[in-house]
Amino acid sequence: MNGFERRKEQKKRSILEAALALFMEFGVQKVSVAEIAKNAAVSQVTIYNYFESKDKLTDEVLKFYVDQVWDEQKAILCSNLPFDEKIRQITFEKSNLADQMSDNFFQDFMKDYSTGKSYVEDLYTNKALPLLIDLFNEGREQGFIDPSISNEAIIIYMQMFKEYMQRDGVAQDMLPLTEDLTRIFFYGIVGQVKK
DSSP states (O other), X not given: OOHHHHHHHHHHHXXXXXXXXXXXXXXXXXXXXXXXXXXXXXXXXXHHHHHSSHHHHHHHHHHHHHHHHHHHXXXXXXXXXXXXXXXXXXXXXXXXXXXXXXXHHHHHXXXXXXXSOSHHHHHIIIIIHXXXXXXXXXXXXXXXXXXXXXXXXXXXXXXXXXXXXXXXXXXXXXXXXXXXXXXXXXXXXXXXXXX
């Protein structure tokens, strides 16, 4: 990559970072292109040259956000940590990015997710799902997952949860319950059984 291309990519990244920070604080609808340009130290024309419209910029910002969260999760899934520590980190240690998310941005994010054709859906199917299956198999090998429960059953359970999240009006109730729902997913309503 030559110097011009490198500067162009850095400018694009600065715009994405500025837009993401503003969207996370105020939500997509309450942020103008002028505010993004000011925070990214570029002109509005530059934003339109790179992204064409606020809608396309918003799509790119959502992908940028999802990629950052996925990188955090993938690092845990691909680590040498034991299964129970991976589950603990995935379940209970919220992403630094998730902690910064406003309710408005969460609503905007869930609107995109609820289409069923989102970038998140594609990433889940093609990247996350294979690593989750590896994680389930690892959990069985280490004695944490009941070997009689199939990957298919776990995936169907996850799919039911995902489809529920995609219903209209559900997203607004999800954010404050994220930790509880994740704990129920991994440990059931009985809680973690001591061996």
